[in-house]
Amino acid sequence: MATKAFQKIYTKLDAITKATVSLRAAGVSNDELATVEGRLAQVVKTKGDLVTLQVFAGTEGIPTNAEVSFHGEPPTLKVSEQLSGRFFNAYGKPIDGGPEVEGEERQVGGPSVNPYKRRQPSELIPTGIAGIDLNNTLVSGQKIPFFADPDQPYNQVMADVALRADVDKIVLGGMGLSNDDYLFFRHAFESAGALDKIVSFVNTTEEPPVERLLIPDMALAAAEYFAVDKNEKVLVLLTDMTLYADALSIVSNRMDQIPSKDSMPGSLYSDLAKIYEKAVQLPDGGSITIIAVTTLNDGDITHAIPDNTGYITEGQLFLRADSDTGKVIVDPFRSLSRLKQLVQGKKTREDHSQVMNAGVRLYADAQNAKTKLENGFDLSDYDLRCLDYAKDYAVELLSIDVNITIDEMLDTAWRLFAKHFKPEETGIKQALIDKYWKK
């Protein structure tokens, strides 16, 4: 701490692992930061006078006589309007060549909102992507990840969603971003002319993995400043949470903790929940919405990371390549927005939920027809029409390159229904058929 007149420096390490160092020191507080040979570290364990520090940048080259000094407080971030438009590293230091931010110094990873003080999320976040707006509508205060294999263009989709969403601030937390993806985000934000409403905290693959652990807390501390202090609508983008969880497992492994499923730490659920539950609709109008990315291994959602994530988040958006059309689509079966009913038909047109259900049901019928075809059974006339419909539906609505309003999505769906089906085959309420069926 800067105000300390005398700062004790320790010079004898007792133990070193790849991610941690241990030494004897007195009066050290839990979670406080320290500097080990110029690298930032955090207290993770004390036992008597033996203190274990997690060294964010890794311990390569750290000698047993390394200089260690303690800062006396946990990680902090200086918050003010000056954060806007800036790029920072995991420690909150500028990486865009600009000056340090002046502002109030706040601890990151702070307390939770009293659940009784929360409000029910009710504001629609339109994205222009029909696979999201039509089938899995997003609501402010929601937390939802993209589940995608590493080869899917999830960062591009996320950037599109962020730039189209009607929010006051966007906070990007990049964990293990490739340098190319970092530059992509930077370019996308700059060319959209939206830089002034964006704050970015970035850890790239060139930087040590353990540093990533600080990114979500930093990003959410900035988000809380804008949502709580300024009553703004804030959208937080976290990519890639799988790499964050991997960093957690590295640290717990080095600390000799017993791993649970998929060599993840037993506390994975709580660790992830602490981040995602920062999503909130506040009583005074501010909100934090979190859109994250969880990369999958060959679509496997039973792995501990997507599995725990699924139990925490309010749905998931599943990206996959559609082999019939060559498009990347938002899979209507495996995607889900748990909060969609809070806005569908309330903030959108009355026919929204019926059109959504009919569209997905007919698409499911097409999948059954496809299975029949593959198994060599004869197809009925209905089956054939379903297959034609599925192609149109995938290209005009499910594909991630769609960018239209929700009314246009509904109109498109009605047009496709009329093109391929009879009204009674859609199962939509008669009153809505009478009003919207395209003759």
Added chain:
Amino acid sequence: MKTTGKVTGIVSNLVTVQVDGPVAENELCYINLGGTDLLAEVIKVNGDKASVQVFESTRGLRGGDSVEFLGKMLEATLGPGLLSSVYDGLQNDLTTMTGVFLKRGEYTDPLDHEKLWDFTPIAQPGDKVIAADWLGEVKEGWLPHKIMVPFSFKGTYTVKSVAPAGQYNIDATIATLVNEDGEDVAVTMTQRWPVKVAIKGYKEKPRPQKIMETGVRVIDTFNPIAEGGTGFIPGPFGCGKTVLQHAIAKQGEADVIVMAACGERANEVVEIFTEFPELIDPHTGRHLMERTTIICNTSNMPVAAREASVYTAMTICEYYRAMGLRCLLLADSTSRWAQALREMSNRMEELPGADAFPVDLSSIISNFYSRAGMVILNNGQTGAVTFIGTVSPAGGNLKEPVTESTKKAARCFYALEQNRADQKRYPAVNPIDSYSKYLEYPEIAAYLDEKIEKGWVEKVTRAKTMVLRGKEMADQINILGDDGVPMSYHETFWKSELIDFAFLQQDGFDPVDSLCPIERQRYMLDLILEICDRKFEFENYEQCSAYFKRLINTLRQMNYNKWGSDDFEKYRTQLNEILAENGN
């Protein structure tokens, strides 16, 4: 003199304390962090070192910080005013906390000490009483809330005086008792009880003898839960666990509902706050919130308090049971509680069991489930705690320690299935894997014979067998193709679909269909079985499926309409017409 100590080790929320005197397992202590007292609980003692789990974040705690032991275990405060409250896992009132964020070390009082209650005496001077005997009562909402001899009182007492009928706050002395040594003891409307100890104070705990109605057909008819029974709902995410639990909470035939939101999403609790005050209890016509207590320790709140939350909830249920009331405890999700145990066991570097859970997980779970049950009170009246927990199995795989341990402890199993959820067959309870052990109880079968109709259990078993047969036929049809199997396979398959669509599936969002009284369930099951017993003639499988789809549609329309209404009868007639076309 109180035992004190100094912090000597910290790993996350596990803190080691060097103590200067005696400490008890599960004793509470306050750790002083720069003037803020953090509550913690002793979980292990080794020599003069006590390991304590802290119910708060330990950020900033230092070696050498002082600790004061409180000489008591974690207790719940019991008394009028518990209903319609919203507590955290340690029973802090969340509604009276200041500020948007939870503040570390902010502990609020669970009960209102100012509020006056209309007291009516029950006991008379001279009565001999023991713990849990009723001294008087107040009206809490519409429920008679008994003021009892505190559960912690040992031996027999003589009532010296009872306050006359009138208005009192919870701290007023409402009775004076004389103990066996001739000393006066004052009793107020409130008492405290350690949450990890079961409240006894009843004469006996017989086997359950009645069914608790939920209005959900797949539960009440196919897999009924007994009043005082136990059940659990495992299922992968997105299968409707929480929706099903909320349905049970809204419709369950119970006097008191305690919902423990244990390590789950905060927005789900917000949904309860937002919806419940609007909803009406279908059995009494009163607001649902008036009979509901919410214990809410969401996933981002401190992990140790998550473990405490289920015990706090159970203690409140047991308290109301001792008043002769029927209580329903819903815990969502017990897996998060087990994970809290795992995190702690891991930090204590205990040798782990399967999936790194503590080895005594199974006994902890069965111990907790055993606190449910129907009891006969000392005065001969009965009370019950019914417990339904959800389980969130990792990867949706039911072969994991929490599901397996719970399966040993709970008597009803409601298996939510991804496949059914994907097909939008809600509630996604698998009709074949799920079971209720209570159907095997002779006393329950006798009760159902009486309450519904003679031979009801056999009828249910017959319907279950038909569903199973239909599933086997579906497998054959999938392998051999629609044309590759005899017509009877299609008929059997479609009869099981009829049971599935018209009976097992239920629209939880429809005002009529969501709540199906047991008499109506009987009517529909009789009707459906009658159809399934008929022999039909079909020329081809397409005709068969088209015919059954019409039957299903008509039966579903009946489900959507008020029982006995004109529309209902209209569809009933339509059904007869369809039936007249084919079969006998």
